[in-house]
Amino acid sequence: xxxxxxLALQGAFIEHEACLKKCGVEAVQIRKAEEIEGIDxxxxxxxxxxxxxxLMREYGLDTRIIEKAREGMPVWGTCAGMILLAKELDTxxxxxxxxxxxxxxxxxxxxxxxxxxELDIKDIGKIKGVFIRAPYVEKVWGEAEVLCIHxxxxxxxxxxxxxxxxFHPELTDDxxxxxxxxxxx
Ligand code: GLN
Numbered sequence: 001x002x003x004x005x006x007l008a009l010q011g012a013f014i015e016h017e018a019c020l021k022k023c024g025v026e027a028v029q030i031r032k033a034e035e036i037e038g039i040d041x042x043x044x045x046x047x048x049x050x051x052x053x054x055l056m057r058e059y060g061l062d063t064r065i066i067e068k069a070r071e072g073m074p075v076w077g078t079c080a081g082m083i084l085l086a087k088e089l090d091t092x093x094x095x096x097x098x099x100x101x102x103x104x105x106x107x108x109x110x111x112x113x114x115x116x117x118e119l120d121i122k123d124i125g126k127i128k129g130v131f132i133r134a135p136y137v138e139k140v141w142g143e144a145e146v147l148c149i150h151x152x153x154x155x156x157x158x159x160x161x162x163x164x165x166x167f168h169p170e171l172t173d174d175x176x177x178x179x180x181x182x183x184x185x
Pocket of ligand 1: 045046047049050079080081106132133
């Protein structure tokens with residue numbers, strides 16, 4: 001069976017683990033660079049991107065993730081994970097620089113910083129989108145393909161086997177996006 005890693009440094013990794021198990025695959029918490037070996041894909045969860053980014057660097061996980069992703073390992077970033085995958089950020093220095101997109105942090109502002117809404121995803125269909133101090137994608141280029149636009153904002157992007165969502169499917173009962181990622185792995 002497939003073994004899918006969930007980066008477990010900070011943030012909502014437990015919820016992703018539970019969703020993967022419901023999809024019938026093995027979920028492995030990843031905290032060290034060597035744990036990246038032998039996994040078929042990696043989820044970078046939501047949380048605080050600066051915290052996750054710094055810890056990733058401190059443990060040498062960033063270079064390992066970049067190498068494996070370039071070799072074709074599927075990676076899916078939700079929310080903070082989307083920020084970590086971007087080649088460009090609006091304010092901060094980018095982290096993994098894997099996906100051809102520019103991401104704006106805390107993009108919805110304070111007034112509507114968290115909300116739920118229905119989304120329509122290319123090839124997947126309708127799902128509930130949970131946004132928590134979410135980023136959105138300001139622009140994509142190169143190989144990146146937009147999979148969902150909500151209110152004129154790009155909220156889901158795919159680039160080969162790399163996936164990024166502004167929202168949190170792991171906080172809903174709907175496993176469609178997890179199943180989609182498992183199929184990529
Ligand atoms: N606002 C967070 C950040 O900038 C992301 C929020 C989330 O992952 N739910 O890192």
